[in-house]
Structures are given as C-alpha cells and as structure tokens.
Amino acid sequence: MNVRTLLLGTCSAALLCGYANAETLTIATVNNGDMIRMQGLTEDFTTKNPDIQLEWVTLEENVLRERVTTDIATKGGQYDIMTIGTYEVPIWAKQGWLLPLDNLGADYDVDDLLPAIRSGLTGDDGKLYAAPFYGESSMVMYRKDLMEKAGLTMPDAPTWEFIADAARKMTNRDEGINGICLRGKAGWGENMAFLTATSNAFGARWFDENWKPQFDQPEWKNTLDFYIKLMNDAGPQGASSNGFNENLALFQQGKCGMWIDATVAASFVSNPAESTVADKVGYALAPDTGLGKRGNWLWAWNLAIPAGTQKAEAAEKFIAWATGKDYLKLVADKEGWANVPPGTRTSLYENAEYQKAAPFAKMTLDSINAADPKNPTVKPVPYVGVQFVAIPEFQGLGTTVGQLFSAALAGQMSVDDALAQAQQVSEREMTRAGYIK
Numbered sequence: 001m002n003v004r005t006l007l008l009g010t011c012s013a014a015l016l017c018g019y020a021n022a023e024t025l026t027i028a029t030v031n032n033g034d035m036i037r038m039q040g041l042t043e044d045f046t047t048k049n050p051d052i053q054l055e056w057v058t059l060e061e062n063v064l065r066e067r068v069t070t071d072i073a074t075k076g077g078q079y080d081i082m083t084i085g086t087y088e089v090p091i092w093a094k095q096g097w098l099l100p101l102d103n104l105g106a107d108y109d110v111d112d113l114l115p116a117i118r119s120g121l122t123g124d125d126g127k128l129y130a131a132p133f134y135g136e137s138s139m140v141m142y143r144k145d146l147m148e149k150a151g152l153t154m155p156d157a158p159t160w161e162f163i164a165d166a167a168r169k170m171t172n173r174d175e176g177i178n179g180i181c182l183r184g185k186a187g188w189g190e191n192m193a194f195l196t197a198t199s200n201a202f203g204a205r206w207f208d209e210n211w212k213p214q215f216d217q218p219e220w221k222n223t224l225d226f227y228i229k230l231m232n233d234a235g236p237q238g239a240s241s242n243g244f245n246e247n248l249a250l251f252q253q254g255k256c257g258m259w260i261d262a263t264v265a266a267s268f269v270s271n272p273a274e275s276t277v278a279d280k281v282g283y284a285l286a287p288d289t290g291l292g293k294r295g296n297w298l299w300a301w302n303l304a305i306p307a308g309t310q311k312a313e314a315a316e317k318f319i320a321w322a323t324g325k326d327y328l329k330l331v332a333d334k335e336g337w338a339n340v341p342p343g344t345r346t347s348l349y350e351n352a353e354y355q356k357a358a359p360f361a362k363m364t365l366d367s368i369n370a371a372d373p374k375n376p377t378v379k380p381v382p383y384v385g386v387q388f389v390a391i392p393e394f395q396g397l398g399t400t401v402g403q404l405f406s407a408a409l410a411g412q413m414s415v416d417d418a419l420a421q422a423q424q425v426s427e428r429e430m431t432r433a434g435y436i437k
Contacts (some may be wrong), residue, residue, distance in 0.1 A: 012155050026079050116135075123138075131303050142258040150170050178256050181255075184409045205381050229380075343368055372386070
C-alpha cells in the first residue's frame with residue numbers, strides 16, 4: 001500500500017508566490033500510466049491558474065477504491081477531486097454524493113464525448129457527474145512474431161477456442177514465455193472485471209431476472225474451469241497475484257504471447273521507450289464462444305467532485321483542463337499522439353495524426369462500441385454493466401467472490417468449492433439487501 005503525495009506547481013507554497021488566498025486541491029487518483037503522466041504535466045495548469053495548487057494522493061487500484069468510497073460515504077472530506085470509475089458515478093450521483101459538472105467552460109465541448117462513455121456518467125437528471133480522463137474497453141494484445149512462429153493467424157474477432165489453442169502453442173517455459181497473461185489478483189475491479197466480462201461470453205450471469213445468484217449454474221463452472229486450466233497450462237507463475245499493472249510489466253518484458261485486458265494498455269505496450277516488444281504487437285477484439293456475446297467491457301476512469309468539498313469552483317477548473325481537448329494536444333506535443341489518453345472524444349478518432357500514430361485506434365473504438373452494458377449477457381438480466389453489476393452491493397460482493405476465484409486459481413481450493421461459496425455468499429447478501437424476498 002504505497003501513498004505518494006506530490007505537491008506540484010510553480011511554487012511550493014502559495015504565500016511565496018504572492019497568493020495569500022491560494023487554494024490547494026487534494027486529488028485522489030490511481031497509479032496507472034496515464035494518471036502518472038498527467039501529474040508530470042500539471043505545471044501547464046498551475047501556470048495558467050497560479051492561485052490553485054495541487055496535492056496528489058496516488059494509490060493502487062484496489063486501495064484507491066477503498067479509500068474514496070470510505071471517505072465519500074462517511075463525508076470525510078479528505079479529497080476535493082476523486083478518480084472514480086463508471087461503476088461508481090451513477091450510484092453516487094443518485095445518492096447525492098457528487099456535484100454536477102455544470103461549469104466546464106464554453107470550449108469544453110461535452111457533445112464531443114463518445115456517447116458510450118458519456119452515457120455512463122450522466123445522471124437521471126441529464127447532468128454530467130464526472131468527466132472521463134480516459135475510456136476503455138478490453139481487447140486482445142498479442143505478439144505477432146510468436147503467433148507466426150506458432151503457425152497461426154489471429155482473426156480480428158477470435159473465439160476463446162482459438163485463443164486457448166494459440167496460448168498453449170505459444171508457451172515456451174524454457175524461454176520464459178507464457179502463452180497468455182490474464183488477471184488473477186482478487187478485486188471486483190481486478191480479476192472479477194475480467195472474469196465477469198468473460199463469463200458473459202460463456203452464457204453466465206451474476207443474477208437471473210429475480211436477482212437469484214447464478215454461480216450454481218453450469219455456465220459459471222464452464223467459465224472458471226476454462227480459465228483456470230488455461231492459466232495452469234499457459235499462464236505465468238503466481239498469476240493469482242497479477243492485476244493490470246503486473247501483467248502490463250510482463251507483456252512489456254516480452255514474457256506474454258497474449259494479454260487480454262484494457263484497451264488503454266495499447267499505448268504502453270507499443271511504446272518503444274517502455275516496451276521491449278513495441279514493434280511486434282497486434283490487436284483483436286475480446287473473444288467470444290459463439291453464443292453472441294464478447295467480453296468487451298466498458299470503463300472509464302473519471303474525475304469527479306465530492307459534494308462535501310469547499311473548493312468546487314477550483315476543482316471544476318482542474319477537471320476541465322485535465323479532460324479537455326487542449327490537454328490531448330498537450331500530451332501529443334510533449335510525448336506524441338500515440339500516448340494521448342484514449343477513449344473519450346469523437347474528435348480524437350477523427351484526427352488523422354492520431355490514426356497514423358496509434359495503430360490500435362480503430363480496434364479500441366470498435367471494442368468500446370461493441371460493449372453493451374444494458375444487455376451484457378446471453379440471457380436476460382435485471383442489471384446494467386458488462387464487467388460489473390451496477391448496484392451498491394457489488395463492490396463488497398465482487399471483491400469477496402474475487403478472493404474465492406483467486407484462491408481457486410492459486411490451487412488453494414477447488415473450482416466447485418469456490419463456486420459453492422460464491423453462491424452462498426451472494427444469496428446471503430442479496431437476501432440481506434432485500435433483492436431476494
């Protein structure tokens with residue numbers, strides 16, 4: 001659990017700059033590459049707004065979620081801006097925990113936000129309650145050289161059967177190459193994001209139309225059996241500890257033949273300064289099983305203002321800067337168009353310079369547009385969400401189930417025991433919360 005608090009700006013103390021009334025915004029964010037990059041560019045903001053200073057609290061994904069949820073639910077007031085996901089925004093907005101973003105400025109162009117991303121951040125009142133810093137779906141990233149060596153050609157829209165066969169053929173333990181790297185670290189936004197999206201393709205669902213948990217059904221057993229066998233045959237050692245960042249590092253080091261994860265990772269794996277395999281990466285849609293659903297999830301990391309802050313005006317200024325069009329140009333000027341935060345604006349995908357610099361652009365947009373949060377599964381469900389269930393109880397429940405499935409991956413319990421316990425825990429929680437009478 002590492003907390004890094006950085007004070008960024010043109011001065012370390014507002015008084016030294018002659019701004020006796022300067023405000024310091026405390027921003028909680030995730031330790032993803034795009035967020036780290038933003039922190040390095042904030043001198044652009046503080047130069048334009050010298051009466052506003054920034055203090056960063058940068059946290060690992062699971063820790064961030066725990067901290068900001070506790071803070072906002074208890075009205076702790078630690079943060080003026082929170083980095084939250086598509087899951088939290090509509091739930092927290094409905095509870096009155098977030099301020100609407102009504103004053104992002106005339107040049108912000110809300111209508112330029114991708115409809116699929118914007119819709120998940122809009123409240124029942126039609127107002128925007130968070131602004132997307134980057135948006136993502138999920139897709140296959142793969143080594144073209146290893147695929148060719150295995151005598152295979154990756155389709156644009158592969159099946160899980162093809163992926164599993166390719167993973168086993170690409171695995172070379174002597175050379176330290178794992179055919180596939182997938183999330184195993186416990187967490188509703190870690191392994192359960194991947195497994196829930198994958199289970200949709202296998203015909204599984206969290207709940208039936210009456211909110212009865214479905215872990216005792218064959219579709220979930222098929223999903224978990226398939227996943228664990230594949231990881232045992234072709235995955236890295238210690239996979240139950242690997243989340244997004246760990247698998248990113250493995251792929252960049254040339255230790256993964258394939259990685260199915262967030263589309264936002266494409267700019268990192270294709271960046272020669274960070275990735276040893278940058279010139280060898282190809283992209284494809286998340287796999288299906290022929291039942292009509294792919295595992296294309298839909299997510300955005302967003303900046304939002306908790307209702308308890310006393311610095312809403314300054315916070316909204318920062319959000320407008322960090323998620324506006326000019327920020328994309330700033331990143332492009334400093335680090336190239338390929339490293340611009342993806343998945344938020346239509347204009348980015350119409351930009352010829354971006355298309356030329358980012359070979360993953362079309363597949364990213366296709367993946368985002370392929371996600372269907374309102375109809376995520378083969379069978380009918382009462383909930384919205386591809387890789388999560390958009391109810392308040394899911395955060396705790398998803399993490400508990402994630403711990404069970406991570407333990408099964410680590411060989412600490414059988415698939416049948418993990419599913420039985422998931423069913424029991426889910427039934428108890430849904431009964432307690434009043435979903436099941």
